[in-house]
Amino acid sequence: MLRDITLGQYYQTDSALHRMDPRIKLAGTMVYMISLFIYKNITAYLLAFLFLAVVIRISRVPFRFMIKGLKAVMFLLLITAVFNLFLTRGEPLVSIWKLTITKEGLVNAVYIVIRLGFLIIGSSLMTLTTTPNQLTDGLEKIMAPLKIFKVPVHEVAMMMSIALRFIPILMEETDKIMKAQMARGADFESGRLLDKAKAMVPLLVPLIISAFRRANDLAMAMEARCYQGGEGRTKMKPLQYKRIDYMAYGVMALYLLGVILLGRLFPLHLI
Amino acid sequence: MSIIVNHVSCVFGGDTNMPVNALKDINLVINEGEFIGLIGHTGSGKSTLVQHLNGLIKATEGAVYFNGEDISDKDFDKKKLRSKVGLVFQYPEHQLFEIDVFSDVCFGPKNLGLSKKETELRAYKALKQVGISDEYFYQSPFALSGGQKRRVAIAGVLAMEPEVLILDEPTAGLDPKGRDEILTMIKKLQTEMGITVILVSHSMEDVAQYVDRIVVMNQGEIMYDAEPKEVFSHYKELEAVELAAPAVTYIMEKCREAGFPVNVKATTVLEAKNEILRIFHK
Numbered sequence: 065m066l067r068d069i070t071l072g073q074y075y076q077t078d079s080a081l082h083r084m085d086p087r088i089k090l091a092g093t094m095v096y097m098i099s100l101f102i103y104k105n106i107t108a109y110l111l112a113f114l115f116l117a118v119v120i121r122i123s124r125v126p127f128r129f130m131i132k133g134l135k136a137v138m139f140l141l142l143i144t145a146v147f148n149l150f151l152t153r154g155e156p157l158v159s160i161w162k163l164t165i166t167k168e169g170l171v172n173a174v175y176i177v178i179r180l181g182f183l184i185i186g187s188s189l190m191t192l193t194t195t196p197n198q199l200t201d202g203l204e205k206i207m208a209p210l211k212i213f214k215v216p217v218h219e220v221a222m223m224m225s226i227a228l229r230f231i232p233i234l235m236e237e238t239d240k241i242m243k244a245q246m247a248r249g250a251d252f253e254s255g256r257l258l259d260k261a262k263a264m265v266p267l268l269v270p271l272i273i274s275a276f277r278r279a280n281d282l283a284m285a286m287e288a289r290c291y292q293g294g295e296g297r298t299k300m301k302p303l304q305y306k307r308i309d310y311m312a313y314g315v316m317a318l319y320l321l322g323v324i325l326l327g328r329l330f331p332l333h334l335i
Numbered sequence: 336m337s338i339i340v341n342h343v344s345c346v347f348g349g350d351t352n353m354p355v356n357a358l359k360d361i362n363l364v365i366n367e368g369e370f371i372g373l374i375g376h377t378g379s380g381k382s383t384l385v386q387h388l389n390g391l392i393k394a395t396e397g398a399v400y401f402n403g404e405d406i407s408d409k410d411f412d413k414k415k416l417r418s419k420v421g422l423v424f425q426y427p428e429h430q431l432f433e434i435d436v437f438s439d440v441c442f443g444p445k446n447l448g449l450s451k452k453e454t455e456l457r458a459y460k461a462l463k464q465v466g467i468s469d470e471y472f473y474q475s476p477f478a479l480s481g482g483q484k485r486r487v488a489i490a491g492v493l494a495m496e497p498e499v500l501i502l503d504e505p506t507a508g509l510d511p512k513g514r515d516e517i518l519t520m521i522k523k524l525q526t527e528m529g530i531t532v533i534l535v536s537h538s539m540e541d542v543a544q545y546v547d548r549i550v551v552m553n554q555g556e557i558m559y560d561a562e563p564k565e566v567f568s569h570y571k572e573l574e575a576v577e578l579a580a581p582a583v584t585y586i587m588e589k590c591r592e593a594g595f596p597v598n599v600k601a602t603t604v605l606e607a608k609n610e611i612l613r614i615f616h617k
Contacts, residue, residue, distance in 0.1 A: 160357040248491055
């Protein structure tokens with residue numbers, strides 16, 4: 065059911081990727097995303113695929129576990145692909161009724177699936193190997209220079225970490241309320257779309273109420289501990305780069321260079 | 336009418352590197368009209384077990400039989416099962432959602448596809464059974480006190496007229512008065528309506544004077560399944576799994592150690608009082 069969504073979830077294990085500094089993982093994810101959009105040819109994607117495969121291997125997160133959480137996103141991917149397939153103008157390939165598949169459409173569809181697929185897997189790899197706390201710590205540190213422009217960096221990071229922390233809690237709560245209503249004969253699975261939407265009311269109302277209650281409790285608990293924002297606040301575990309992190313930066317740079325060079329010098333096109 | 340739990344095991348997160356064996360080879364027979372206390376420390380698997388009984392969780396291994404039928408069968412009517420085996424979750428007041436108390440209680444019977452008249456009749460009866468008076472019927476459920484909210488939520492399940500009523504920690508977070516009221520009400524349902532009741536709790540004290548039979552769970556396994564007196568006599572073993580017998584048991588044991596020939600199997604305060612008086616009147 066709902067707990068099958070692994071996007072944004074942390075997978076507990078011990079690997080080189082888990083031990084890395086969150087800053088390099090954030091930067092690395094960024095670089096990887098950029099690398100996917102530099103060139104539109106098979107060479108670059110092949111390299112991106114190899115890189116992703118190696119990183120997944122290093123992360124020790126079972127591939128099956130990663131994919132399980134992406135089912136909902138797959139649907140989005142499918143829609144995007146279908147739109148690209150049918151709505152791109154160009155040289156017609158097949159024509160069924162009023163719909164025409166063009167050569168360009170097919171190429172676009174394949175590329176968009178590859179790009180988005182890799183992008184999603186790549187970024188979920190980051191959240192799978194980084195705890196929410198590490199992630200926001202990293203973000204806070206990276207964004208720290210923005211403080212000069214009066215950006216409330218600490219507050220933004222705190223809000224993010226709270227939001228992330230609440231995802232599993234609300235998921236659990238959803239599961240619980242769903243079960244409670246199912247025990248009262250509620251049916252969330254069958255029926256038409258409108259029935260399904262109506263069936264959500266007994267789930268959403270208690271969920272929203274519980275979210276507000278929790279937010280209230282948390283605010284109270286934070287105030288009781290004299291929380292007053294980032295000013296003068298020190299860290300229990302300050303982030304510090306280790307050798308592995310510098311190496312990772314090196315690898316990322318090499319990878320980006322590789323994509324640029326190979327994509328430029330040996331471009332392989334689909335058609 | 337009976338529920339048979341046959342060699343049921345349940346594993347959570349079987350595809351991760353930290354699978355949790357929530358239940359290990361559970362065997363249990365629940366007979367008609369019984370009042371069973373299901374006791375266990377936090378995380379002992381008691382909530383998981385009761386969710387198997389109305390098919391909310393599917394057993395990883397083994398089977399649950401309701402009136403001789405396997406509930407995991409494809410053609411088994413789950414909805415009907417859930418109306419027969421009513422499950423009141425922990426903090427049931429968190430599931431209230433309707434604009435007024437009465438419509439909220441109607442939710443369950445309405446889902447069973449009953450007529451409007453029958454639905455309202457059942458809702459009315461259920462609210463009366465839990466002792467909510469008419470003046471609250473058209474108030475928002477969120478305006479009620481904690482104890483009242485909980486009664487309304489219990490009525491929401493009762494309105495489905497279940498044959499088996501399972502309550503997961505129905506007294507959690509209530510004051511002693513609210514706790515006694517809820518437990519007395521449940522006992523009344525069992526004796527007067529003949530409903531089979533399973534009461535999940537971590538407190539022996541709560542259940543001692545109400546139940547006929549206690550099932551103690553520890554780390555996904557059934558440790559004891561016997562009458563309260565029998566279970567409490569193992570109070571040393573219970574302590575080892577972070578449970579405790581009622582205070583009365585300890586007093587009686589101390590009396591015996593001090594040389595008074597009392598019967599240590601008194602479980603309620605009243606029984607203990609009579610027992611001690613009996614010794615002194617001799």
